[in-house]
Amino acid sequence: MFFLGLAFFTAAIFVHAQEASDAVQTRRSRLQQELGSLEQQIAGFDILITKKQSEAASLERDIDIIDAEIDRSKLEIRRRNLAITELAVSIDQKSYTIQEMSGTIDRERASLAEALRKLREYDNVSLVEILLGYKDLSDFFVEVDAIDSLQVAVQTSFDNLRADIVRTTEARENLQGEKQEQTELRALQEIEKRQQEAKEAEKQGFLKVTRGEEQNYRQHADTRRARAAAIRSELFLLQGSPAIPFEEALRHAEFASSETGVRAAFILGIIAQESELGRNIGQCNLPTDPPIYKWQSVMKPSRD
Incomplete structure (x- = not known):
């Protein structure tokens, strides 16, 4: 009867061990399949991450180029602003000069009119009357020469001033034309700068999206x-060790669980952590320690 019970007990243990071994093999196979799938997914995400990094680098280069163009446009706009200011000052100076010349012409015209008035007075008087008006004949000729000289001088001055006004007016008009041209060029550069800024904003938007996609892929890859x-750790555990196969360690853990009430998984974790399934046993002693102190050299009560 005893041997019959022992046979049944042994058979039960064998069946349980076989079931445990089959479960381990099934679990190992599933984990290996999942690991292979994860590795393929990780490789795919790595390719996408590299692609997004390349796209981001290209966008950053484009943004740097656009930034340089915007800076150049700003400097050019400043230069044109200075040129426009200088042209405005020159135009004001020309306008003031023209006003002064106009005043001089008005005065010269008044002088010329006075001289002409005197000449007309002489024209209305006979030569005899003119001569009788002077005590000395030489005074008469001096007066006539003075009037003639005044008339010639006033006319010459008038002609010169009129020519100067024409030249100054032309110069002012040229300056105004140049100012208008600079103003139009500045307006075009302002438009170009705004277009460049809009292009940069668009590139920045693309860069932000690209960085976001890269980060998203990276998170997916990190999760996998x-x-x-974790799967590799579990597979390493399921492979067991040269000292004890995992199936045998599982049987020992389950037996200890049935005797103590402690979960088999917890016991198995202790065995794996402390001894790597029996492989790391008796290796914590220092060769130079006396036998009585071997465990004190490597174990700490506060930790172990």
């Missing part, structure tokens, strides 16, 4: 890497 690392 973490899962893959």
